[in-house]
Amino acid sequence: MADLSDRSAMKKPGHWSRRQLLQLGIAGAGVAGGAIALQNLTQKRSAAARIPPMPADAVAASTINPMQIARDFDYGTVTRENGRTVREFRMEANTSVVKLNSAVTFNTWNVNNRVPGPTLRATEGDRIRVIFSNQAGHSHSLHFHGFHTTEMDGIKPIRNGAAFIYEFDAEPYGVHLYHCHVAPVTRHVGKGLYGMFIIDPPRPRPPADEILLIMGGYDVNDDEINELYAFNGLPHYYMENPIPIYKNQLVRLYVLNMIEYQAAVTFHLHANFFDVYRTGMTLTPSERADVITMGVAERHILEFSYGYGGKYMFHPHQDAIAEAGCMGLFEVIA
Numbered sequence: 001m002a003d004l005s006d007r008s009a010m011k012k013p014g015h016w017s018r019r020q021l022l023q024l025g026i027a028g029a030g031v032a033g034g035a036i037a038l039q040n041l042t043q044k045r046s047a048a049a050r051i052p053p054m055p056a057d058a059v060a061a062s063t064i065n066p067m068q069i070a071r072d073f074d075y076g077t078v079t080r081e082n083g084r085t086v087r088e089f090r091m092e093a094n095t096s097v098v099k100l101n102s103a104v105t106f107n108t109w110n111v112n113n114r115v116p117g118p119t120l121r122a123t124e125g126d127r128i129r130v131i132f133s134n135q136a137g138h139s140h141s142l143h144f145h146g147f148h149t150t151e152m153d154g155i156k157p158i159r160n161g162a163a164f165i166y167e168f169d170a171e172p173y174g175v176h177l178y179h180c181h182v183a184p185v186t187r188h189v190g191k192g193l194y195g196m197f198i199i200d201p202p203r204p205r206p207p208a209d210e211i212l213l214i215m216g217g218y219d220v221n222d223d224e225i226n227e228l229y230a231f232n233g234l235p236h237y238y239m240e241n242p243i244p245i246y247k248n249q250l251v252r253l254y255v256l257n258m259i260e261y262q263a264a265v266t267f268h269l270h271a272n273f274f275d276v277y278r279t280g281m282t283l284t285p286s287e288r289a290d291v292i293t294m295g296v297a298e299r300h301i302l303e304f305s306y307g308y309g310g311k312y313m314f315h316p317h318q319d320a321i322a323e324a325g326c327m328g329l330f331e332v333i334a
């Protein structure tokens, strides 16, 4: 793959010149021109599910907006090539300061200026093309979980100012992830360079209110211990801004643990039990629980609905971690 040496013209995803795309060898692949016939084909899988509107006042006092991240699934730019669906994603490694709370700012390494990075979503069998540009000031990479060739495994550092195209088939279906794999990986992940990669089964799951929760930690003083924790980027955010869900509506949680410096945490949901689809790789649940243990990079689909209105907490049952920011509320509304 070609490296891009001219970083000045590559400030933002979406502002890539035809020359740069030619350097990457993809200008003819329907990227640059008007050949994109199926722009952002958002699937209507949840059309029958009732999903509350985003609270108008849920604006984070930060560059990260967890309320938006919770239901934001990126299906990429869709084209057809040789009879198959190709989903193309622009992902840019950045370094940016994030206000974690009123007292603490943190220098994150991230994708597309958010922690977690964009939630990529495809259907099993699609072709995935990730155009990765590193504008972060350090070497980074994108390592995807899933089946792919060694060249696409993302362990080779992509230097600052360079770019690389990761391309592979979306398989197998499940809840997966991507993260930087440059050493020390714990540091690169701990600073925010990770996200979720969902591959839907060929026959879609039933309609549900689909919500993403990624647990992360922040080592704000470089002592290799997290001082703050968060769901979807910001500590304590969902305690002040509960996620609205409807009563008696099936909720499908996609949960991922990306807390470094910590062997495992649990995920606990109050006043309820959830069906567990381990790694999202089954169509029928394997168990029912209200606490599930998750090592680093473990992820599951958890399904439930609430029969009573009100506010209900979710958090790891390592209560010190919960109290340091990894704690939130669902608000069940009629």
Ligand SMILES: [Cu+2]
Residues within 6 Å of the ligand: 109, 139, 140, 141, 180, 181, 182, 188, 189, 193
């Ligand atoms: Cu990195």
